[in-house]
Amino acid sequence: MNKDQKIQLFSKLAAGSAAVGIFIALLLLLNYLQARRADPLESAAMEALLERLEEEPNNEELKTEIRNLDLLARKAFFNNQWQINTGALLLLISAIVFGFSLNMVNSLKSKIEAPEEEDGNEFLAGKLSQRGILIAGAALALLALGASFFTRDHLQSFEGEGSESPAMPAEGIEVIDVAAAHAGSPPAATDTLSGAVEETAPADTATAASRLPEEEATRPAISYPGAAGVFQQHGSFRGPFGNGVSIHKNIPTEWDGAAGQNILWKARLPGTGNNSPVIWGDRLFLAAASKGKQLVLCYNRHSGALLWQKAVEGVPGSPPAPPKTTDDTGLSAPTLTTDGIRVYAIFATGDVAALNLSGEVIWARNLGLPDNHYGHSSSLQAWQGKLFVQYDTNKGGKVMALDCASGATIWEKARKVKISWASPILAPVGEKYQLILSADPLVAAYDTETGKELWSVDCMMGEVGPSPAFSNGLVFAANEYARLVAIRPEGKGTIVWEQNEYLPEVASPVAADGLLYIATSYGVLACYDTGNGEKYWEHECDAGFYASPLIADGKVYALDREGAMHILRHDKEKQLVNEPALGEKTVATPAFANGRVYLRGETHLYCIGR
Amino acid sequence: MQKRVSAYLALLLSFTGGAGYAQQRFPHPEFESGYVQPEPELPDPRAAPLEYLDVLVLILVLLLASWFIYRKRSRKGILWLGVFSLAYFGFYRLGCICAIGAIQNVSLALFNPGYAIPFTALAFFLIPLVFTLFHGRTFCAAACPLGVVQDLLVARPVSLSPGVSKALGLIPYLYLGLAVLYAATGTEFIICRYDPYVGLFRLDASFLMIVLGVGFLLLGLFVARPYCRFLCPYGVLLGWMSGFSKRHLSITPAECIDCKLCAGSCPFDVIEKPTNGQAAEEKESNVRRFLVYALLLPVFLIGGGFLGGKAHLLLSGAHPDVRLAEVLASRPEVKNDPDNIDVQTFLASGETMEALAGKAREARQKFYYGSIALGAFLGLAVGLMLLRQVIFRERTDYEPNKSRCFSCGRCMDYCPVGKELKQA
Incomplete structure (x- = not known):
């Protein structure tokens, strides 16, 4: 091949590679514009399907449709990525071939050039250089000046707004605009059901959380129910004081949810949640939450009529998007609590709210998003005007007492514990009630008045879900992969005995009359002697337990995850009474009232009685 | 030459003590489903x-x-x-x-x-x-x-x-x-x-x-x-x-012809050409210009620093804390945008706006001083570049510019x- 032929070859190669490069660049550009216009991962169809799923969580066909669409979207995304990467590689190769070919053509055409004439003027070049430098320097100066004129310091204005804001309450209380929250929705009609003390919500934008001390002083004093009143109700998770023991009688032992036997009423729930029902008087309260919606529900427990439902929304500081939670915990795992004056709710967003019994928000605040990889699940306890919140998160643990009337923090104590999902209980020790909490590594008690730690025992480990129990002067705490301990809540707290044969993962222990029950997530209900930890009996079930067992009417009621209630005599001898089935899966702990059992299934609320 | 090589080696050995380095801490998990780990963007x-x-x-x-x-x-x-x-x-x-x-x-x-x-x-x-x-x-x-x-x-x-x-x-x-x-x-x-x-x-x-x-x-x-x-x-x-x-590098290994x-x-x-006596011809003009630029050097330095300080708001906008705080302060409605990952991550962290604004102000303060230094550096660079344009050295050969070659x-x-x- 002679020189001319080589020049011709490389010229053609250069032209060809340039054409290919331009073609690929155009394709890449089109691909880029198309991907920007219709991102497969942000499809409106998927959004619509997901919204439908929120409303129909058990629609399997819909789930399959979503999965198929998701698979298609992912394929489209990776196909797009492959096209970009392959296009980029081809573009690079064509650019290199073009450069190389052009280089070769240039090199083949090159010849010894005649020496240039002496036309260079260094001084003139220097002058031009100076002018260029001065112009570039001036351009930079103008850019800097322009930046100072056209850039606005929004932080400065934020500072100004912050200093002028009169509404920022002390102690981090977040104010909710109640007027805005109620706009367009007239107050629900107050029903005349018994057992309720009515309190009116603030009528204007001033909320209870932002009331002045003078205003607080002029409010009528509210008389909170004493222990006798609490024991008459089922006002919190696992009943009075969270101890799992009910005084109610004539609790049914026979029903069949599927056949409707002894089902007095059954109501479809308007939302999802793993919290348990609580009862005060004739009202039954529940919570539900989904993406962007947090509901408190109130039912007439006799008729099953939904008296009201109230959205807890617009809480300042609340994250606009809910945190990620697992399905078995969800956004509304903590059970409500009520003192008969208000009902208190907490959600996985950290929003905590008090509503009066007519469903009006009295106050609401955000406690800071709990860093919890499953979802916050610790339920509330209310006692003598204080709302107790166990807030053990991945970013540290604390326990708080909030003013039931205003939401203000009365006391707050940091806890040297890891994250937990257990709930607080109240136990009468001496003349006072102790607030008892279980977490890794401590089971600890706090003075309800001051928050002072009264005692603590280093005995737990792992992801603690079961709450403690109290009976006859002993505190019981247990957790899977840790142990079951009995603690005497005096002095610094001493372990009386410990066991590790059957340990619960989620369900809390319950004890009364010298007998302690443990329900495991693998389906064993075991009975122990509270005095020495000796095992009396065990009962194997087909499904495991997430709902906590309760003692009522001389029996122990343990509801498994498939909805079968295992009812055994509350006795050291194992006597199975019955195992009625609900016909619906459940993880919520039952609530009792005289002659009634209330069960929350996945999608329905049941009232069982004769 | 040997001495020079030894000096380089000694310099290299002096670096080896106490320096840290990173390694893959955990191996990639293996999936039975046949899932293939994507190639990381960074090596x-x-x-x-x-x-x-x-x-x-x-x-x-x-x-x-x-x-x-x-x-x-x-x-x-x-x-x-x-x-x-x-x-x-x-x-x-x-x-x-x-x-x-x-x-x-x-x-x-x-x-x-x-x-x-x-x-x-x-x-x-x-x-x-x-x-x-x-x-x-x-x-x-x-x-x-x-x-x-x-x-x-x-x-x-x-x-x-x-x-x-x-x-x-x-x-x-x-x-x-x-x-x-x-x-x-x-x-x-x-x-x-x-x-x-x-x-x-x-x-x-x-x-x-x-x-x-x-x-x-x-x-x-x-x-x-x-x-x-x-x-x-x-x-x-x-x-x-x-x-x-x-x-x-020299263009010619011996005397330039x-x-x-x-x-x-x-x-x-x-490649800089022989000056052929131009430097001497322009000497007076060059000296005058040199004096002017030398006297202006502090002005360039201080002026650059002043202008740099003026630009600190713009420059600090790239800092993640400042950018996030600015967005939240100027457009609070962005909190409701679920697609704004930075804002949503901040909100999910539970950190308060006051804390973020505090961090942003701290970063901006650093930028204020840093921007003044940057402006002064650029002013000095402009001044020195100008000075170099009026310093002529007599050359008889074709030589590459040592700084730019x-x-x-x-x-x-x-x-x-x-x-x-x-x-x-």
């Missing part, structure tokens, strides 16, 4: 011995480059050595570690005592500078993959006018200052983020970076080494070192004296 951390190997390769390349230029006077040797560096540091090491990016590691280490600079980053920053101080910019000629990829694609270089060339020559100073400022304040490593060639080495980049990379390659066909001449921040440091270099054949050989316009060796091939000596 995996290297094991320590391989990091030392990178440093060793860099030193060997620099030694060989010096040998090719001073002993062999071989453009071909430099070319193939460059191809090796492009393959090794570019396509094999995926453009990381890199001396240009190491500026940021050094800056961060200087201003953040909590940051332990990796040994390789420090070595890659210092070794080319030390070599340049002795031998000129041989690093640019044969060791820098960014330089080599541009050098290989020079096809029909056009000569830029001195004014345009000098005006664009201010950009590397700006880029260097910004890179140091952003690294020192912990904002970002902008050199790495906006490296137009790294996407080509990794065959993976965002669409816009691919366009930028290919654009630079195509531009490089006609404007030789555009990144090296008008952007490279490390080139500023290398230029300073090279200006003082003990030895430098003034044949002028080499005059148009340099695609980078760095990349030591590529093209001009050597044009010298008939060198060819004659070789044949002899």
Whole structure:
């Protein structure tokens, strides 16, 4: 091949590679514009399907449709990525071939050039250089000046707004605009059901959380129910004081949810949640939450009529998007609590709210998003005007007492514990009630008045879900992969005995009359002697337990995850009474009232009685 | 020569103590479903011995480059050595570690005592500078993959006018200052983020970076080494070192016969012609200008600092805390935008706006002082560049400008004296 032929070859190669490069660049550009216009991962169809799923969580066909669409979207995304990467590689190769070919053509055409004439003027070049430098320097100066004129310091204005804001309450209380929250929705009609003390919500934008001390002083004093009143109700998770023991009688032992036997009423729930029902008087309260919606529900427990439902929304500081939670915990795992004056709710967003019994928000605040990889699940306890919140998160643990009337923090104590999902209980020790909490590594008690730690025992480990129990002067705490301990809540707290044969993962222990029950997530209900930890009996079930067992009417009621209630005599001898089935899966702990059992299934609320 | 090699080795050994390095801490999990782990966008951390190997390769390349230029006077040797560096540091090491990016590691280490600079980053920053101080910019000629990829694609270089060339020559100073400022304040490593060639080495980049990379390659066909001449921040440091270099590439190995054949050989316009007495003719005018610029130097310095301070609001906008706080303060409705990941992450963290604003103000305060320093640096650079334009040195031969010459060796091939000596 002679020189001319080589020049011709490389010229053609250069032209060809340039054409290919331009073609690929155009394709890449089109691909880029198309991907920007219709991102497969942000499809409106998927959004619509997901919204439908929120409303129909058990629609399997819909789930399959979503999965198929998701698979298609992912394929489209990776196909797009492959096209970009392959296009980029081809573009690079064509650019290199073009450069190389052009280089070769240039090199083949090159010849010894005649020496240039002496036309260079260094001084003139220097002058031009100076002018260029001065112009570039001036351009930079103008850019800097322009930046100072056209850039606005929004932080400065934020500072100004912050200093002028009169509404920022002390102690981090977040104010909710109640007027805005109620706009367009007239107050629900107050029903005349018994057992309720009515309190009116603030009528204007001033909320209870932002009331002045003078205003607080002029409010009528509210008389909170004493222990006798609490024991008459089922006002919190696992009943009075969270101890799992009910005084109610004539609790049914026979029903069949599927056949409707002894089902007095059954109501479809308007939302999802793993919290348990609580009862005060004739009202039954529940919570539900989904993406962007947090509901408190109130039912007439006799008729099953939904008296009201109230959205807890617009809480300042609340994250606009809910945190990620697992399905078995969800956004509304903590059970409500009520003192008969208000009902208190907490959600996985950290929003905590008090509503009066007519469903009006009295106050609401955000406690800071709990860093919890499953979802916050610790339920509330209310006692003598204080709302107790166990807030053990991945970013540290604390326990708080909030003013039931205003939401203000009365006391707050940091806890040297890891994250937990257990709930607080109240136990009468001496003349006072102790607030008892279980977490890794401590089971600890706090003075309800001051928050002072009264005692603590280093005995737990792992992801603690079961709450403690109290009976006859002993505190019981247990957790899977840790142990079951009995603690005497005096002095610094001493372990009386410990066991590790059957340990619960989620369900809390319950004890009364010298007998302690443990329900495991693998389906064993075991009975122990509270005095020495000796095992009396065990009962194997087909499904495991997430709902906590309760003692009522001389029996122990343990509801498994498939909805079968295992009812055994509350006795050291194992006597199975019955195992009625609900016909619906459940993880919520039952609530009792005289002659009634209330069960929350996945999608329905049941009232069982004769 | 032996003494010099020993000095380099001693310098290298002195780096090996106490320097930290990163390694893959946990192996990738294996999936039974056949799921294939995607390739990470950034190269995996290297094991320590391989990091030392990178440093060793860099030193060997620099030694060989010096040998090719001073002993062999071989453009071909430099070319193939460059191809090796492009393959090794570019396509094999995926453009990381890199001396240009190491500026940021050094800056961060200087201003953040909590940051332990990796040994390789420090070595890659210092070794080319030390070599340049002795031998000129041989690093640019044969060791820098960014330089080599541009050098290989020079096809029909056009000569830029001195004014345009000098005006664009201010950009590397700006880029260097910004890179140091952003690294020192912990904002970002902008050199790495906006490296137009790294996407080509990794065959993976965002669409816009691919366009930028290919654009630079195509531009490089006609404007030789555009990144090296008008952007490279490390080139500023290398230029300073090279200006003082003990030895430098010479076009002719013996006495110049003034044949002028080499005059148009340099695609980078760095060959300076004999002055032929012009310096003496313009002496009076030059002295006057020199005095004016020298007197103006403090004005440039202070004025630059003042203007830099004025620009601190704009510059600090790149800091993640400042950017987030500004967005939340100016557009609170963005809290309801579920697609704004930064805002949603902040809200999910539970951190208060006051705390974020506090951090943003702290960062902005750092930017205020940093921007003043940046402005003063640029003012000083403008002043010194102007001064250099009025300092004329009498030249009798064709010589490469020591600061700007990349030591590529093209001009050597044009010298008939060198060819004659070789044949002899």
